[in-house]
Amino acid sequence: MVVGLAGITLEGRYKVIRPIARGALATVYLAFDIHGTPYALKVFPKGFEGRADREWRVGQRLKHPHINPVLARLSVPHEGGEHPAVLLAFAPGSRLSEWRKDNPAKVLGVFRHLLEALAHMHGLNLVHRDVKPDNLVVDGTGEARLVDFDLSGPLGERFSQKVRLGTIAYIAPEQIRGQSPTPASDMYSAGILLYWAIAGELPFVGEPAEVMNAHLNLSPPPLIAAPDSGLLVTTELRGFISRLISKDASKRYQNALEALRDFEALNFSALD
Template identity: 30%
Template sequence: MTAGGEEALRREYVIGDEIGRGRFGTVRRCYAAATGAPFALKSTPKAPLRALEADPLDLALAEQEPKVHLLVSAPPPASRHVVALHAAFEDADAVHLVLDLCEGGDLFSLVSAGPLPEPEAADLAAQLADALAGCHRRGVAHRDVKPDNLFFDASGALRLGDFGSAGWFGDGCPMTGLVGTPYYVAPEVVAGKEYTEKVDVWSAGVVLYVMLSGTVPFYGATAGEIFEAVLRGNLRFPPRAFAGVSPEAKDLMRRMLCKDVSRRFSAEQVLRHPWIVSRGGSAAVAC
């Protein structure tokens, strides 16, 4: 991480308008001073995080985000479908991350308009699986895979971003802690157990379910009710929502949303599933 904080940042980048706001910080457009190349600048003030004495996990995750994101961005790139970290600056007041600029919106906006055709869903699922496989090869689990964290770049390619909840599992390091978003979190996370990178595959399976049906597989009116539904893991395909969805697509979702972690697919296995291959998803990853 680059020392010098915002002063050093402003020497190297011209900071522009705000384009997003998250739980703890803001995202602004910025430009490399030397070349004019556009980037996104994520700035996280430290003061709000230090105030979270009741939830030290948030502070720990925020402090490790630059290191984990750099790990999945370092050359050779883990995957072209990961939002890359180009530079990081830190001082006593804040952490600033210079990231790829994705101006094509996010998957949440796309699926909010309704279910996607199978070829499009397979294409996007393949790109997501490629991103996860690249992260997992480097010992990093994203732990908050959801449509809101999947962005489109200028070429229309899907990019996995926001590594603020990511965890390191390399060298056999166990992961614990209730991290993620209720609708998308894996049952072993909710159960308070140690878990593996396959929690990302579960979340990706929920994303695929949403892309094909416009609904979530495990629903509740409160976070507690959602967690109960996730723990039951009773996966169903209501006829009204899945009338036109192929058996092959349902087979893949069953393998991704499998409560038995030993039988749940890995990201690499998702890429090799016949539905992904036959629908052209794999070709999209290679482009």
Template identity: 30%
Template structure:
């Protein structure tokens, strides 16, 4: 354990575990507050790509910190064996836990989508694409405020620089990522659209028995709204879904355009499609 970390914080019980390390609750005697400490065991990083992602994560979190809907990073400590990031503690259930229990009304879904898209738009303005938007990475603090977390797959795209590499999670990944070509930040909008669909329908729009089958369904991008599931979902919500889960990247909405869509600005309240004109 880093000397600096032990000097400034009391590291308590483990509350999570990942491929390269653990997340523990920690306490600051100086402030009297609890935080989360993400500890990466650098000895488990067997290739240069993993090392680069871990180093980039701390830098990107420092860049995007400051937005109320992004998990904040407070301190970074590093020694020969570990990288420790002291971040905001979010102890409420994550969105995955909430989605797995029930479907959402349109107003409930909009209450999630609005701050999520604010967080994504904030990152995009800074030239950061999250690249792994999924319910597991959408946390809530004790006041039930949404916090976008886990920037381990994030990358920079500013100055005309595109991104590449297959990252993300099968159900939520955009088709251009799977296809292996260069892509831009709108991959995050696709993923957020899949989350919106899943909140309203209780099932993802593209699925299969294996990762390969899911990828094939995503590449076909045949977006459907089964009547038995979507009979009570408004035309305006479906319109937004079509604009977010759009295979043609040039026609897919940006994060800012999503925030300006009437379904978002009306808080998911049903309005007529004439509001879109």
């Protein structure tokens, strides 16, 4: 993580105020330009220029109301060196992982926004590769934006060696095997997210090796809606989630547009 940037001004325009989020790798700062417009500055450690470049390249292609804009690729001077960074639109709100605590009955609307954002990406032959609650920012009106594209890339991208991209709690079986993720991989992660959003807990928990084995080999516990959600788990909803999280990628929804069509056909009253 990169810390200690508060107070500096970048390119004579963007003043860094304070950190607002920290991940396993990058730190996100609140910044304002000379006109008082807020931004998010995502700063990577030195040596991770490739991750910042990837977020910039992918972000340049994404134009959708439920995707947070990536605005510029910057370098941040710090401790005698340059740290790679990307400038993002400021997305007001909180991560879905926190937002759900106070809004459990509204999660289906957020899930629709996720599918709409992913449908845009998949239509461009791009794969997010790290769909999870922490990568959705939801504002006070329930509008959600998909964020974090430093692992994202084109469908069919080849790597010099097997890599495991994603977050273990939400990762698709083929990602565990080191295969290149596809839109169907995003659908698996979205299905695990939806299960968590409705139940209030993940289907697979434990040590990393246990969770990965469960993704590969075990069926999730029967889905029961959390008491605070007020949601009804119907046979149709169970079938929808089962298709999302099929171990066999060929039996899943192949992209988010397919899933969105079926999801909207479920006609949940909670979406109104």
